Amino acid sequence: MLFPDLDPDMVISMLGRAGYTDTQEREAELFASIIRTKLGTWTSGTSWTLPDDIAPIISRIERALSLRIG
Numbered sequence: 001m002l003f004p005d006l007d008p009d010m011v012i013s014m015l016g017r018a019g020y021t022d023t024q025e026r027e028a029e030l031f032a033s034i035i036r037t038k039l040g041t042w043t044s045g046t047s048w049t050l051p052d053d054i055a056p057i058i059s060r061i062e063r064a065l066s067l068r069i070g
Contacts, residue, residue: 020028050058
């Protein structure tokens with residue numbers, strides 16, 4: 001056994017789903033695929049003009065990521 005001191009219930013709990021619906025799971029996968037596709041074609045010179053209604057959302061994402069990265 002690789003880690004005999006680990007509680008199997010804890011491992012199952014950590015690896016388990018958080019109760020997402022199939023629709024939420026598909027949407028998350030689609031979102032991740034779109035991000036991967038966009039990042040695959042991104043260069044440092046790439047820029048986008050954001051519609052006014054989505055700018056606050058992007059700002060929240062940027063703040064969340066900067067907290068984790070920086």
